[in-house]
Amino acid sequence: MTQPQRDLRLTVWNEYRHEKENPKVSAVYPQGIHQVIADGLRAHGFTGVQTATLDEPQHGLTDEVLDNTDVLVWWGHKAHADVSDEVAAKVVTRVLGGMGLIVLHSGHFSKVFKLLMGTGCDLKWREGNDKERLWVVNPAHPIAQDVGEYIELEAEEMYGEHFDIPAPDELVFVSWFSGGEVFRSGCTFTRGSGKIFYFRPGHETYPTYHHPAIQQVIANAAHWARPTASAPRSFGHRPIPLEQLPETQS
Template structure:
């Protein structure tokens, strides 16, 4: 039987950490990097076992040891998806199949990891024009929506619009509306093997979205939801019979 995660899930926040070095506006919003802000938000919600990893560290900070000690992985990427090594992608994907939770944030919809797990292009419409975003809770009983209220409102965000080329989600928790009239499936869950995945749309780098109290609540809820739980073993390949087989003439 797969062992459950510790009472406090061990979280790794992965961030490509490129925009902060290239864009003064992003550096001003996230002076210690977006990963540090995300980690601080999780700690503020009582998640104490949080580490960070970034693209330019050896093995992107995702060594075998780090992945083995990660119950839930947060992933934010944008301008450097192609710089992520394929062997690291495969290791992350395998860990998800084996039970690690994965939280995919904003533009990480185009990450190699998410596209590999979805099996689709994961493409969408977009516009950076400081739209107001209203995220409506469409599954009020879902653990990820707890403490959020009827909706979240973000004053300025990048617009993502349908069609979002993903498989039908297992559960749809949030749907977004934007000032320009577009809508988007902005909070989607999936299961792959023993692992749980949550895609959450907000988080464009030029806005202080990860300081938003409601956004932080959702991400902390998602981490607790995605943490591994005990499950029956998965067995594959040739198998001996459990009972004696009758002899055949």
């Protein structure tokens, strides 16, 4: 039985636009994608789970919310441009300072992810009811714990290589699609003191986030991305040396 994670504070962020505008999406996620993800985390023993959405003041990511977030889960798609530069920069700063970040599906094109990657983050895509098989290519990684050899989704949106990201620190999943494409679908990165996991599946018209194995991966990633003790990060002018320097010759 999973033990409660009372010391880990999670915030699940979602645009929450598709669910209010598209009946096909609201039929799958009547309370929003964020609520299904949050409920999945609670089912895995996390008790400190809150949600935030785009149309709340400051997109729901006030200083108070971020001060009480250890790991931020991000889902965005149609409204990346509506996220203010100020809030995106604030999230990036928190990640560099140690906050964990889990970026889901089309969040690859979010301002936050692109700023942290420093690349275009583009890819190929197709909405064609492809079968997706996510192969575990790093079985010893904590994010792959209790997942099995692969995860199979009967229908999903296809993402295909080339994925314009920096080389991941670690590759946990690689997806194969029935149309023939492959994709690096589970990638970890470190930026500053923060850990980042990008996880591909989750198009809004499919019930992907209801899938037990997908919920397991997100829960594992929350454990993995939690802030950990690290050496201090210090920058700027150092007028006083640690050791005595010889006097400068005149």
